[in-house]
Amino acid sequence: MITTQRIPSPLRLIILLLGLGMLFIGGRFLLAPEAGEVGFGLQYQQPNYAFHAIKGIRDIFSGLMILLLAWYHYRHPLLLTFLAGSLIPLTDMLIIWYTPGSNLWATLIHGGTALTLWLLCYFLVQAAPPSKTNSSEPVTASVKRISSLSESSDSVLELSILPGERTPWHYHELFSETFRILKGELTVGQGDQTLDLREGQTATIEPGQKHFFSNTSGKECLIQVTVSPGNQNFEESLLIYKGLAKDGFASTSGTPKNLLDLALFIHLNDSHMIGFSKIAEPFFRLLARYATQRGRLAELKANYVNS
Incomplete structure (x- = not known):
């Protein structure tokens, strides 16, 4: 059927x-x-x-x-x-x-x-609906801003990476990104190597360096992300990203289900694609511009950033 x-x-x-x-x-x-x-x-x-x-x-x-x-x-x-x-x-x-x-x-x-x-x-x-997890512990998307660009030179946030959550290979041009594992395990791709990070371990991604992360452990992972120099758009992108996931508007991998929301996240996050998928970047830039003009960005900020 x-x-x-x-x-x-x-x-x-x-x-x-x-x-x-x-x-x-x-x-x-x-x-x-x-x-x-x-x-x-x-x-x-x-x-x-x-x-x-x-x-x-x-x-x-x-x-x-x-x-x-x-x-x-x-x-x-x-x-x-x-x-x-x-x-x-x-x-x-x-x-x-x-x-x-x-x-x-x-x-x-x-x-x-x-x-x-x-x-x-x-x-x-x-766009697949969330799948059931075998873990008896309830998990939910969460993010907390520890230090903002308005307070210091770096942006520091603490967020949960849920089982099955992952990103594709990508890179950032405007800042470095340091992952510090506070709880659980996380697989991080960094350039030509893949790291299996555990509690207390860190990995720093330099500007322009391709990377990804993936939680394949079946358990929640809690990480601290430090962006240097700090970036207001990056901070807001994570608040929106996790807010959408918490409200059920993201897939099991953490990707926003709404294509306009995804385009806005890529734009705010300064994410650049790798390989063949890079051809789609102009398309996402147009979608992000359209979503901003339609007021979708303002709506997301009102719901998840300024609330």
């Missing part, structure tokens, strides 16, 4: 627009085959209209599947559809790449489409 699991509204809107885009591309292949062929990245002196019909109906089917699964909040089937369906734009990219006289820009578009599907898979996974 297929069950529904609600997809956050901004993510669902993006997926629905993707489905409509697929319907447009498929319809163009059927109604304007020459234009569709050029848009795909190939152009022949004698177009094969059978190919246009095959390509068109494939895209219409794909678009309808995306629209229906997103509309009815079938998150798991949608995730698997995107994961398996990414083979299509990857293959299209290779076809264009190895065809003499083909369009290089179209090659990049097909590759970008595959990357977009993988990013949507990531966000669909992050």
Whole structure:
């Protein structure tokens, strides 16, 4: 039996627009085959209209599947559809790449489409509802500001890292970040090494150094984070981050479920992505700007920073 699991509204809107885009591309292949062929990245002196019909109906089917699964909040089937369906734009990219006289820009578009599907898979996974923990001890997201930029040169906060909570590889440009374990265990990636930190141990991440953290112990971890030089936005990002998690608006990994909230957190936190995911940075900057203009940032500060 297929069950529904609600997809956050901004993510669902993006997926629905993707489905409509697929319907447009498929319809163009059927109604304007020459234009569709050029848009795909190939152009022949004698177009094969059978190919246009095959390509068109494939895209219409794909678009309808995306629209229906997103509309009815079938998150798991949608995730698997995107994961398996990414083979299509990857293959299209290779076809264009190895065809003499083909369009290089179209090659990049097909590759970008595959990357977009993988990013949507990531966000669909992050949007999963919280799973039950086997621990008998109740755990809840918490954060406490020990020292603020307004009081000293550094920002110092104490926060809980819940079982299953993790971050992807990223880096900061504006400050160093020191983790000190007060309770429990935490895995920290630092450059090319991975550290398993226990109570009393520390790790300092320098500006520009890639890192991540992950709590795989099954128990709550309590840490103290020191940011040098202090950063007001960083302080507010953690207060918002943990406030959202405490109210149930974050996934088990700690990622905000609302795409606009995630974009604002990345912006405030001065987080920069690593590898292929770096392509998504301009998209998140636009979302953060949009969310700020819409008043979402002011709303989050009122709920979790100034309360």
